[in-house]
Amino acid sequence: xxxxPSVLFVxxxxxxxxxxxxxxxxxxxGNRVEVRSAGSNPGDAxxxxxxEAMAEVGIDISAExxxxxxxxxxxxxxxxxxxxxxxxxxxxxxxRYLDWKVEDPAGQGVAPVRPIRxxxxxxxxxxxxxxxxxxxx
Numbered sequence: 001x002x003x004x005p006s007v008l009f010v011x012x013x014x015x016x017x018x019x020x021x022x023x024x025x026x027x028x029x030g031n032r033v034e035v036r037s038a039g040s041n042p043g044d045a046x047x048x049x050x051x052e053a054m055a056e057v058g059i060d061i062s063a064e065x066x067x068x069x070x071x072x073x074x075x076x077x078x079x080x081x082x083x084x085x086x087x088x089x090x091x092x093x094x095x096r097y098l099d100w101k102v103e104d105p106a107g108q109g110v111a112p113v114r115p116i117r118x119x120x121x122x123x124x125x126x127x128x129x130x131x132x133x134x135x136x137x
Contacts, residue, residue, distance in 0.1 A: 005131045006034035008077035010085055014039025014066035016047040016105040017083040020117055023054055023061045024124040032132040038073050040085045042066035049113040050105055057117070079131065 007025060009018035014037055022037035029035075043066045054061050071090050074080055079096045084104055091097065100123055105113040 004032065004034055005079065006036065006077045007079045007081065007127070007131070008073055009035075009037040009081050009083065010039065010069055011083040011104075012039055012041050012085045013043035013047075013106065014069075015043035015045065016050045016113075017100075017102050017116065017120065019046050019061055019064050019066075020050055020054055020105075021081065021083070021100075021120050021124055023059045023064075024121050025128070027059050028121075028124060029128050029132050033128070034077075036073050036077060038067045038069040040069050042068050047105055047113075049108055049110045050117070052110045053105075053113040053117045056110075056114070057121075079127070081127075 009021040009025075011018040018037040018039065022035045025033055025035045046061055046064050046066065051062050074090050074095070075092055077095065079098065081098045081100055083100050083102050100120075102119055102123070103116050105116050
């Protein structure tokens with residue numbers, strides 16, 4: 001892994017789980033980690049319930065847009081985390097692959113998305129502790 005690890009979050013539509021995960025990682029790790037997200041079949045827009053749930057914790061993802069998963073995005077990432085689309089992510093030697101079993105927030109209101117948001121935060125915190133812990137003096 002480089003001085004600054006890079007993480008790619010992938011879900012089918014890149015409209016909910018992967019967007020929330022990328023936002024959490026950016027928010028919690030700051031510039032210690034390079035963050036990407038993508039989808040195997042990107043949606044038209046980020047899930048409004050995901051946008052609302054993240055806004056409730058002070059994170060604005062309203063300007064984000066779903067992006068297509070590319071081979072380059074995988075190649076340029078140290079860690080690739082899939083959420084419900086593991087088979088579509090290209091595999092390269094030397095990369096670390098994780099599959100997070102997180103419920104899909106598609107079609108749900110904000111109330112059922114909150115526990116998904118919170119579960120993703122816990123997973124991201126564990127990832128940060130592993131790949132980009134705070135420097136200690």
